[in-house]
Amino acid sequence: MGTQHTYRVIVRGTFDGLTEEGRARLLAEVEEHGMSAMQFTEEGSLAYDRTLKPFSYRLVVVSEAADGEEMAAAIAEDRVERALKELGHGFRDLRSKVTDMDTMKINYKR
Helix, strand or coil, rough: CCCCEEEEEEEEECCCCCHHHHHHHHHCCHHHHHHHHCEECCCCCEECCCCCCCEEEEEEEEHHHEEEHHHHHHHHHHHHHHHHHHHCCCEEEEEEEEEECCCCCHHHHH
């Protein structure tokens, strides 16, 4: 087993083909899924607004450093797809932005 890195991944997409029941459930929970509630977690943190169009998930992915950011993005997108399907929500156009926390440079103020 090689070195593992921790990645923070933001997966963005668009809700698509929502049922009336799905729309009602999302609207009932919209206040719990605003930007202020977003955290990076392994299971992911979902954010969306009342338009029920775009959404974003923030996730933490730990994987082999040799597999790189592309693998972290694929793992994150798979988690998001499974989570949304379990909730019964349609979606499209997933795209990811990955940050490798182990190689990120931090500039401290003096």
